Amino acid sequence: xxxxxxxxxxxxxxxxxxxxxxxxxxxxxxxxxxxxxxxxxxxxxxxxxxxxxxxxxxxxxxxxxxxxxxxxxxxxxxxxxxxxxxxxxxxxxxxxxxxxxxxxxxxxxxxxxxxxxxxxxxxxxxxxxxxxxxxxxxxxxxxxxxxxxxxxxxxxxxxxxxxxxxxxxxxxxxxxxxxxxxxxxxxxxxxxxxxxxxxxxxxxxxxxxxxxxxxxxxxxxxxxxxxxxxxxxxxxxxxxxxxxxxxxxxxxxxxxxxxxxxxxxxxxxxxxxxxxxxxxxxxxxxxxxxxxxxxxxxxxxxxxxxxxxxxxxxxxxxxxxxxxxxxxxxxxxxxxxxxxxxxxxxxxxxxxxxxxxxxxxxxxxxxxxxxxxxxxxxxxxxxxxxxxxxxxxxxxxxxxxxxxxxxxxxxxxxxxxxxxxxxxxxxxxxxxxxxxxxxxxxxxxxxxxxxxxxxxxxxxxxxxxxxxxxxxxxxxxxxxxxxxxxxxxxxxxxxxxxxxxxxxxxxxxxxxxxxxxxxxxxxxxxxxxxxxxxxxxxxxxxxxxxxxxxxxxxxxxxxxxxxxxxxxxxxxxxxxxxxxxxxxxxxxxxxxxxxxxxxxxxxxxxxxxxxxxxxxxxxxxxxxxxxxxxxxxxxxxxxxxxxxxxxxxxxxxxxxxxxxxxxxxxxxxxxxxxxxxxxxxxxxxxxxxxxxxxxxxxxxxxxxxxxxxxxxxxxxxx
Numbered sequence: 001x002x003x004x005x006x007x008x009x010x011x012x013x014x015x016x017x018x019x020x021x022x023x024x025x026x027x028x029x030x031x032x033x034x035x036x037x038x039x040x041x042x043x044x045x046x047x048x049x050x051x052x053x054x055x056x057x058x059x060x061x062x063x064x065x066x067x068x069x070x071x072x073x074x075x076x077x078x079x080x081x082x083x084x085x086x087x088x089x090x091x092x093x094x095x096x097x098x099x100x101x102x103x104x105x106x107x108x109x110x111x112x113x114x115x116x117x118x119x120x121x122x123x124x125x126x127x128x129x130x131x132x133x134x135x136x137x138x139x140x141x142x143x144x145x146x147x148x149x150x151x152x153x154x155x156x157x158x159x160x161x162x163x164x165x166x167x168x169x170x171x172x173x174x175x176x177x178x179x180x181x182x183x184x185x186x187x188x189x190x191x192x193x194x195x196x197x198x199x200x201x202x203x204x205x206x207x208x209x210x211x212x213x214x215x216x217x218x219x220x221x222x223x224x225x226x227x228x229x230x231x232x233x234x235x236x237x238x239x240x241x242x243x244x245x246x247x248x249x250x251x252x253x254x255x256x257x258x259x260x261x262x263x264x265x266x267x268x269x270x271x272x273x274x275x276x277x278x279x280x281x282x283x284x285x286x287x288x289x290x291x292x293x294x295x296x297x298x299x300x301x302x303x304x305x306x307x308x309x310x311x312x313x314x315x316x317x318x319x320x321x322x323x324x325x326x327x328x329x330x331x332x333x334x335x336x337x338x339x340x341x342x343x344x345x346x347x348x349x350x351x352x353x354x355x356x357x358x359x360x361x362x363x364x365x366x367x368x369x370x371x372x373x374x375x376x377x378x379x380x381x382x383x384x385x386x387x388x389x390x391x392x393x394x395x396x397x398x399x400x401x402x403x404x405x406x407x408x409x410x411x412x413x414x415x416x417x418x419x420x421x422x423x424x425x426x427x428x429x430x431x432x433x434x435x436x437x438x439x440x441x442x443x444x445x446x447x448x449x450x451x452x453x454x455x456x457x458x459x460x461x462x463x464x465x466x467x468x469x470x471x472x473x474x475x476x477x478x479x480x481x482x483x484x485x486x487x488x489x490x491x492x493x494x495x496x497x498x499x500x501x502x503x504x505x506x507x508x509x510x511x512x513x514x515x516x517x518x519x520x521x522x523x524x525x526x527x528x529x530x531x532x533x534x535x536x537x538x539x540x541x542x543x544x545x546x547x548x549x550x551x552x553x554x555x556x557x558x559x560x561x562x563x564x565x566x567x568x569x570x571x572x573x574x575x576x577x578x579x580x581x582x583x584x585x586x587x588x589x590x591x592x593x594x595x596x597x598x599x600x601x602x603x604x605x606x607x608x609x610x611x612x613x614x615x616x617x618x619x620x621x622x623x624x625x626x627x628x629x630x631x632x633x634x635x636x637x638x639x640x641x642x643x644x645x646x647x648x649x650x651x652x653x654x655x656x657x658x659x660x661x662x663x664x665x666x667x668x669x670x671x672x673x674x675x676x677x678x679x680x681x682x683x684x685x686x687x688x689x690x691x692x693x694x695x696x697x698x699x700x701x702x703x704x705x706x707x708x709x710x711x712x713x714x715x716x717x718x
Contacts, residue, residue, distance in 0.1 A: 222299055226349060235286075346654055548575070702716075
């Protein structure tokens with residue numbers, strides 16, 4: 001029995017008596033790890049029949065699985081989950097199945113997937129595998145998982161080809177191979193502790209092709225824009241053993257989007273390191289291929305012979321609940337509108353059960369991406385649940401290292417110092433959007449332990465020297481670091497460099513702000529941040545340039561070294577003009593990730609016209625360049641060729657969403673939790689029309705209207 005379930009955790013006989021493998025360790029540590037190859041990439045069906053004398057007024061399935069489950073009631077889709085989570089705070093879901101039930105015989109079918117790989121996408125590779133559920137009918141538990149259930153393995157999934165960063169197995173299938181015989185389940189004494197409340201299931205919905213082109217031996221489909229999900233294909237085969245090849249791609253071969261024609265080829269070996277080509281061997285008659293794991297793509301190509309007829313094709317698209325109508329932009333500025341739309345769609349499909357780095361190659365939640373994507377998603381949806389889970393995941397990773405992990409949750413161990421030091425930014429955002437003062441107080445010791453974990457690298461003046469236990473990222477990709485003058489080896493060598501210390505001081509400042517907001521009294525005297533700022537100025541300030549250098553031995557002043565002290569509010573006043581000029585000259589010489597901090601730094605100086613120019617720039621390094629290159633979701637970099645493996649759906653590039661709302665429209669919480677709101681727009685006079693509908697976390701929304709220099713806004717209940 002578990003605290004959230006009456007049911008028992010059921011599994012295959014092969015897993016029943018296996019002890020969980022430890023997959024958690026510091027990135028630099030080596031652990032002994034051995035996982036049976038035969039227990040990877042398993043598709044398992046758990047089933048239970050039951051009889052109803054009448055259809056209940058309400059019925060719901062409370063469920064969880066490891067790694068994942070798709071549920072069907074009477075062969076109709078009911079839901080899927082759970083969201084990724086550590087085993088000691090494991091997620092569960094609730095699906096309303098009232099409309100799926102019928103009088104008489106019913107059947108629940110749980111299609112459970114255990115991947116078994118160490119990666120960012122799943123908390124897998126630990127030999128925890130199985131399913132648990134309760135069927136609650138009119139308030140009473142009607143049935144639960146127990147030994148009356150049965151199970152079998154779908155053996156049609158053949159081959160062990162992986163794609164992405166070993167993120168998923170390709171779904172090569174031989175539909176002639178039957179599943180194993182039904183057998184009784186085993187009950188496993190598993191070590192889960194379930195989360196206090198269920199987590200929302202993904203929205204899953206069909207997306208039909210917008211266009212297609214038939215030609216000899218294949219058909220190419222265009223779904224009109226990037227989608228995230230799996231293909232659902234029905235075909236009729238004239239013989240056993242006929243073959244069908246499924247290819248998916250984010251772009252056309254050659255990188256230029258356009259109308260489909262007889263010469264169209266799709267780039268199924270994507271630039272983001274995913275080889276989306278899967279081979280299906282068919283049975284005679286009608287075949288349905290419903291892909292289990294999700295991909296990121298726009299185009300699909302079906303390659304087949306004369307003995308195969310295509311009946312239907314669509315995508316079962318998926319994303320965290322996202323209503324496109326709750327946050328909208330209507331503007332006379334076509335560039336701004338197109339930039340907003342690709343960022344909005346990027347956040348939509350980049351919000352799965354975590355904020356994914358990208359929904360193709362990594363499929364994991366990176367702490368640095370979280371800084372940007374969470375702000376966008378909160379404004380676009382007014383929904384804090386995904387964000388609060390992300391904060392919880394970050395805090396929980398302290399059981400591995402109190403300095404926090406870069407990917408949370410997940411079984412891949414990765415650590416990036418820049419990302420850990422951004423957690424206090426996230427903690428302050430948590431308070432702004434939730435108003436949860438008690439939660440804020442609980443986050444203070446988390447931040448304090450992060451800072452303490454870095455203290456071993458402090459030299460006498462407090463600056464960090466040689467933080468070698470975590471990556472020193474600065475920016476990504478490497479070619480967009482504005483010639484940062486410090487060797488960023490892995491692990492880092494000895495030496496004091498700017499960005500690491502700027503993030504460290506920023507984390508201290510944010511933590512001191514949290515303490516102040518919590519009402520905790522501190523002793524009089526110089527604060528810790530003030531002492532560190534003095535040391536920082538001695539090391540990096542170059543009075544002749546009125547800029548900050550990259551290291552204490554360098555004279556090179558990169559964009560990154562100057563944006564961060566301005567962002568955190570500790571740049572010398574005499575540097576402001578010089579930094580502003582530096583941004584005007586080289587503002588787009590960083591990656592899209594660091595540009596978030598650049599835009600917010602400009603806002604601190606009140607340079608809103610410069611912000612607007614960057615948002616609507618049409619230069620080579622600009623958001624509009626993505627549009628020009630055919631983007632329907634924001635890219636990982638300024639252009640397809642700006643990085644050697646650019647993903648074409650990467651929501652860390654979505655900073656125009658939050659910057660437009662927070663800084664150009666000037667909307668901010670006057671009180672935590674948005675119980676009161678401030679609106680102070682800074683829209684350039686050249687903009688003729690800019691109207692937005694913006695959801696708030698309180699359940700209200702703002703209707704903002706700007707017309708030729710005059711503005712109006714009102715608050716409405718949803």
